[in-house]
Amino acid sequence: MNIIKTNDITYNYPDGTEALKNVNFKAEEGKIVALLGPNGAGKSTLFLHFNGILRPSSGSILIDDEEINYHKKDLMKVRQKVGIVFQNPDDQLFAPTVIEDVAFGPMNLGLPREEVEKRVDESLKRVGMEEYKKKAPHHLSGGQKKRVAIAGILAMKPKIMVLDEPTSGLDPKGASQILRLLYDLNKEGMTIIISTHDVDLVPLYAYTVYIISEGKIIKKGSPKEVFEDIKTIRDANLRLPRIAHLMEILQKEDRLPFDKPYPLTIGEARRKLKDHLED
Amino acid sequence: MFENTLDCYAHSNHLKSTNTYFKVLFAILTMLVSLISTSPVVPLIIAFFMSFLIIFKAKISWKFYLKFFLFPFSFGLLTFVFMAIFFGVGTHVLELGIFNLAVTADGFNLGFLVFARMLGGFTCLAFLALTTPMTELFSVLKLVKIPKIVLELAMLMYRYIFVFLDEAINMYHAQETRLGYSSLKKSLKSMGMLGSNLFIRTWLKGEQAYIAMESRCYDGSMRTMREPESIKSMGTHNLALLILFEVSLITGVYITANFKIF
Numbered sequence: 001m002n003i004i005k006t007n008d009i010t011y012n013y014p015d016g017t018e019a020l021k022n023v024n025f026k027a028e029e030g031k032i033v034a035l036l037g038p039n040g041a042g043k044s045t046l047f048l049h050f051n052g053i054l055r056p057s058s059g060s061i062l063i064d065d066e067e068i069n070y071h072k073k074d075l076m077k078v079r080q081k082v083g084i085v086f087q088n089p090d091d092q093l094f095a096p097t098v099i100e101d102v103a104f105g106p107m108n109l110g111l112p113r114e115e116v117e118k119r120v121d122e123s124l125k126r127v128g129m130e131e132y133k134k135k136a137p138h139h140l141s142g143g144q145k146k147r148v149a150i151a152g153i154l155a156m157k158p159k160i161m162v163l164d165e166p167t168s169g170l171d172p173k174g175a176s177q178i179l180r181l182l183y184d185l186n187k188e189g190m191t192i193i194i195s196t197h198d199v200d201l202v203p204l205y206a207y208t209v210y211i212i213s214e215g216k217i218i219k220k221g222s223p224k225e226v227f228e229d230i231k232t233i234r235d236a237n238l239r240l241p242r243i244a245h246l247m248e249i250l251q252k253e254d255r256l257p258f259d260k261p262y263p264l265t266i267g268e269a270r271r272k273l274k275d276h277l278e279d
Numbered sequence: 280m281f282e283n284t285l286d287c288y289a290h291s292n293h294l295k296s297t298n299t300y301f302k303v304l305f306a307i308l309t310m311l312v313s314l315i316s317t318s319p320v321v322p323l324i325i326a327f328f329m330s331f332l333i334i335f336k337a338k339i340s341w342k343f344y345l346k347f348f349l350f351p352f353s354f355g356l357l358t359f360v361f362m363a364i365f366f367g368v369g370t371h372v373l374e375l376g377i378f379n380l381a382v383t384a385d386g387f388n389l390g391f392l393v394f395a396r397m398l399g400g401f402t403c404l405a406f407l408a409l410t411t412p413m414t415e416l417f418s419v420l421k422l423v424k425i426p427k428i429v430l431e432l433a434m435l436m437y438r439y440i441f442v443f444l445d446e447a448i449n450m451y452h453a454q455e456t457r458l459g460y461s462s463l464k465k466s467l468k469s470m471g472m473l474g475s476n477l478f479i480r481t482w483l484k485g486e487q488a489y490i491a492m493e494s495r496c497y498d499g500s501m502r503t504m505r506e507p508e509s510i511k512s513m514g515t516h517n518l519a520l521l522i523l524f525e526v527s528l529i530t531g532v533y534i535t536a537n538f539k540i541f
Contacts (some may be wrong), residue, residue, distance in 0.1 A: 005445050010365055048490070051494055053490055053493055053494060076498075079493075079495065079496050080493055080496065082489075083495075084489070084493070086490075086491050086493045086494075088334060088487070090442050090484075091484065091487040091488055091491050092488075092491040093438070094439075094488050094491070094492060095434065095438065095503075096413065096417060096434050096438055097414045098416045098505055102498075103503070104492075104493040104501070104502075105496060107502040107503070108495060108496035108497060108498065108502065109496060118333075134411070134414070135290075136286075136290065136413075136414055136438075136441075137289075137438065137441075138286075138438075138441035138442070138445070152495065153495070156495065156496075222302060228498050264300055
């Protein structure tokens with residue numbers, strides 16, 4: 001079942017430039033979907049349509065098979081269901097303390113105080129930030145801020161979590177902690193949509209990959225299918241995962257028998273190399 | 280980042296975990312006593328006592344405290360000098376010898392009183408600022424029924440001061456790297472650019488923050504989870520201590536009421 005579905009949405013900026021052109025995006029329930037695209041391709045603009053912040057110039061968006069109708073009450077429901085974690089946590093964390101920030105969403109949902117407290121504790125624990133409850137956001141590191149931002153969304157118990165460049169600006173450890181967390185959340189049934197240009201990580205977690213360039217979806221499929229089309233990838237200012245690129249070079253320059261499809265992850269490459277060496 | 284700001288000390292001093300109401304009441308009542316005192320003795324005692332607390336109890340670095348103290352101190356001194364010379368009539372205690380200016384006993388006493396009160400009041404506020412994080416003060420403000428809208432604005436401002444401070448520092452470094460502050464003229468120009476850029480940034484950030492808040496179902500009012508703690512959380516021991524201290528100060532005020540240097 002598709003939990004998010006957009007039908008031919010087009011979005012024009014007030015000055016008339018088309019930011020999105022007939023975008024058809026689907027996210028299957030319980031899967032991780034990656035949206036790959038260069039800077040300025042329209043990733044963030046598309047995301048803001050998922051919870052009704054932006055309204056498409058034409059086309060429609062279905063959440064859980066229900067079309068967003070932009071009435072205030074229904075928008076609240078949509079925003080509870082679709083949580084967006086923004087790229088820059090400083091844009092999102094506005095409260096003077098961590099605990100107040102995480103409580104913001106559930107308080108707005110009008111939940112009773114005990115429930116809010118429970119949810120705040122749970123979600124801070126979930127992201128491993130429970131000791132930082134009373135800290136001010138400016139006393140936290142980038143990775144910690146990101147985790148608090150995620151906790152703020154988790155506390156609203158969304159069905160879908162949308163993350164704009166969740167690993168940008170983080171050190172490798174911070175990035176892998178975030179991905180681990182998303183992976184676990186997904187296992188528990190949450191649908192996760194990630195925008196990124198980190199092509200090395202995409203094959204590791206994504207079930208479906210979309211490539212967006214200049215406001216258009218130019219490719220869609222499993223990581224294998226998408227990265228097979230090397231030309232499209234490169235035309236969109238992206239690249240192959242390093243591993244696949246290595247295999248491509250080994251095949252083309254050194255005439256080693258690694259044919260397409262190139263392995264995309266370290267695990268796949270290891271298997272392929274082992275097979276080759278054992279032959 | 281921000282290691283040398285008041286905020287950082289407020290979050291890391293040794294009196295941070297002391298009850299917030301205790302600190303707030305202590306600072307404000309002591310300040311009031313310092314203000315009603317008609318002699319400079321009690322305010323000066325207060326200034327010394329508060330400075331002692333700040334440096335030895337809260338363990339704020341004395342270098343930082345001295346620097347912090349220097350501004351109001353020099354301002355106070357200036358006021359003192361001017362008041363001593365230009366205020367009051369009566370017997371001259373010191374002839375300056377130019378323009379017929381002289382220090383009068385009246386003016387000197389008044390100036391010194393103002394100076395002492397100022398130091399007393401300042402040290403009380405410094406104590407509060409250096410030992411109590413803003414985040415704790417917000418809940419006290421809520422308790423005394425400060426209008427919600429003011430409080431919300433204050434909270435947002437507090438948070439974003441640091442975001443913009445960070446940006447401003449980064450921009451400043453970037454300008455410095457390209458020699459933007461190598462002469463006075465360039466400095467002025469760079470400063471102006473930094474200011475205008477920062478203004479545009481605040482605009483954009485405000486927009487972004489609003490979108491992010493809207494995404495979490497913001498509907499125009501910020502509901503905070505924390506009910507302010509009751510003032511009773513202060514404890515009877517602290518309350519007794521506080522009353523005893525203030526009463527002895529007031530007694531001091533009464534005894535020294537007619538104390539005058541000249």
